Amino acid sequence: MIRALLDGALAALLAPGCAVCGALLDRPLDGAVCPACWARVPRFSPPVCARCGVPLASPRATASCCDVCSVDLGVIAGARALGPFEGTLADLIHACKYGRRPSIATGLGRLMRDLRHTWHEPIDVVVPVPLHPRRERERGFNQAALVAAALGPPVCEALTRRVHTSPQAAASGAARHANVRDAFVANREARQVRGRVVALVDDVLTTGATLSAAAAALAAAEPARIVALTAARAELARR
Ligand SMILES: [Zn+2]
Ligand SMILES: [Zn+2]
Structure with missing residues (x-):
């Protein structure tokens, strides 16, 4: 009741717009994005490549991997994503990181809960890919940590980012690998992942350089399996 009144008052006084489409928000307390935009998030549908998670070209495909499985996953057993980095999903991630809307990361994490069940074994622990402390201070939050917190399983901040890497968006494939190879180290919290099935969590998988570097550092703590x-x-588009 109070929440409804507050929502009404905020909507009337501030007329906040959806961070993606700009439409007026009826319920600003529910977050920065309108329900229509959340419903427009593009989703991958099965069957997907067992390794990298992209939809297989033909629904009747007999192979379990896509024929151009080019991402470098390193020790990661498999990766899954909600959908392609385009349209509303790309807009949401941009608004979250560069428009400083942490509530969007929480919403994405909730949408990603179903992805936990695409493995034959349950995920015991989720580990967010850390930002360098300097970048986290600049942004005010780590979007991967907020996504991880909304997924369900216990969160373990087992990794520390020790190198302030240049923004990934500016680097090409080979440069990205050199850039992040030694960027992560397992910290004292990593003891909790020993023998467990761990999901590494990040906002976007591009070449796999960041996730595979993070997984290599996490492997030192001897988890049973690492997925992303x-x-x-x-x-x-390049594939
Ligand atoms: Zn919207
Ligand atoms: Zn693949």
């Missing part, structure tokens, strides 16, 4: 969950999968 991201909100979006980028660079499908």
Whole structure:
């Protein structure tokens, strides 16, 4: 009741717009994005490549992997994403990171809960890919940590980012790998992942350089298995 009144008052006084489409928000307390935009998030539908998670070209495909499975996953057993990094999903991630809307990361994490069930074994622990402390201070939050917190299983902040890497968006494939190879180290929290099935969580999977570097560092803590969950999968157009 109070929440409804507050929503009404905020909507009337501030007339906040959806961070993606700009439409007036009826319920600003529910977050920065309108329900129509959340419903427009593009989703991958099965069957998907067992390794990298992109939809297989033919629904009747007999292979379990796509024929151009080019991402470098390193020790990651498999990766899954909600959908392609385009349209509303790309807009949401941009608004979250650069428009500083942390509630969007929480919403993405909720949408990603179903991805947990695409493995034959349950996920015990989720580990967000960390930002360098300096970048996290600049942004005010780590979107991957907020996504991880909304997924359901316990969160373990097992990794530390020790190198302030240049923005990934500016680097090409080979440069990205050199850039992030030694960027992560397992910290004291990593003891909790030993023998467990771990999902590494990030917002976007592009070349796999960041996730595979994070997984290599996490492997030192001897988890049973490492899988990766991201909100979006980028660079499908090149394949
Ligand atoms: Zn909208
Ligand atoms: Zn593949």
